[in-house]
Amino acid sequence: MRLHSLCVLFVALAATGGAAHAQSEPLDFHVGAVRMTDSTAAITIHAEPPITVTVLPGGRLQPALTLAENGDIHVGNTVLAARDGRVLARAGNDTLLLPHGVQVTPLAGAYRIVRGTRHCTLSARALGLQPGQPAERGAVIFAPSRHGLVALVRRATWDVRDTSYVAARIDLRRCRATLAPLGNPDLLVELGQSSRGGWWLTGSIEQTLLQSRDGRHWRRVRLPAGLSSLVGGYIVDAREIWLAGLFGPDWESDTQLVHTADGGRHWRSLPPGDPVLARLPPGWLEGLKRRAIASPVRAGDGPQR
Template structure:
């Protein structure tokens, strides 16, 4: 059952109370060590970067990785190779490809270089009564850029799951032009991501859905394997190679619970521990990296 947007948490959640967490587990992200706890993540970089867990796989600040493994957490950018942290003052989100999003009044100020554009939540398909800050915090809007474009995925959550609606909007920052594509209610859409070789994709976790787009406007479903369940994340490397984090075949309960296609989704296979294919696991995919077998 899909719930309505989670109420905004106090700002003090940005500084996590790590001592109160019951579970702690470490994994590698490039050369970084990441500690996962019940209340969030802490990235062990040149200075710690903390993210609070908001449920349903979401964090605050929002977490975006680029294809080179650089971690973007709100205004902080962490280089996975060196561990160096760069903080961008006055910016809400410092995204890949030099894009920034700043909550300004009742809108989002989006910039890339000298180009800028201000977009109001209603223009992205968000319902009335949702402030720009609350929509971003609650995960009702996600922004993911490419080298030349930007896509926003907005969700309008009704009282009933059947009333939930999604809209993907391609944003031309230079011309401040928005081109919206209503997606209807295909699934509980939990993830928007991008890679240079594949374009954008959206993951749905209830009906096991994967939608892909090259331009942010035209979306097509990718056939997923029969027997797939518990899908939480996807990663499309290019037109042919796709990874899934989920369970394929309920009788096979072996970590790291990764599924792979080399032909654009026509054929799939489980990737067990020790498989040489794991060496190709995308460094920019958090859910994949945390499933790698640990020594």
């Protein structure tokens, strides 16, 4: 990682939220029929009762908030139906209810993972955390698929230059993890998954998008020219990819949603009203929010068409 990026990384980690939460005024947007309010410090889900998600330094969320591919909302120990906000499931306070029926409960130095009749407890070390690494909220994040489970593990140290990442592909049948060291490619802020797109990782400083079909082997995805800040992505399949980011320094005027239908060879910016926005994946939280605040592309800005 280049030196100038390290300087930016210090700022990103010290902030109360990531670039995705840089707007100055609270923003209302919808996930299905459920209204959410996003501000610098928190996301409020207007359910019964309301749920508050805190934005941690670096932009990570507590409790974890993710959407299933059908748009249903998984927030900490609760699952809400996107169509009406009804509670579909609720677990103990410390348990995460993830898509595809996966439950993860942090223990002292370990994680208990349940999927159907399979139960597995893996030590933090087995997932790639270093011995003696202090417990940190969000140090391990999980993304299940229909048939697998991958964790992104952040090996944080006092010196940000020594921070590194590991992707752990978890085999619940054998209760073991296969580790793929990633080094320090970027400030990795997102682990996502879709049924046809596999897993992906988003980095917000060097503008990095890594994709994997198996959770073990990762490749860089070609990104559009002029991207100054990558906030999030969504890989539908090998050809269709969505990005949320900035193509300039101004959050209000340079906010972008971009899309490719040919695996990244050609990108197109999507201003409000573009018919392609009708295909926005319902499982993409950042995309749904970004559609609510996107502004038209100015002449000379944005990705190459």
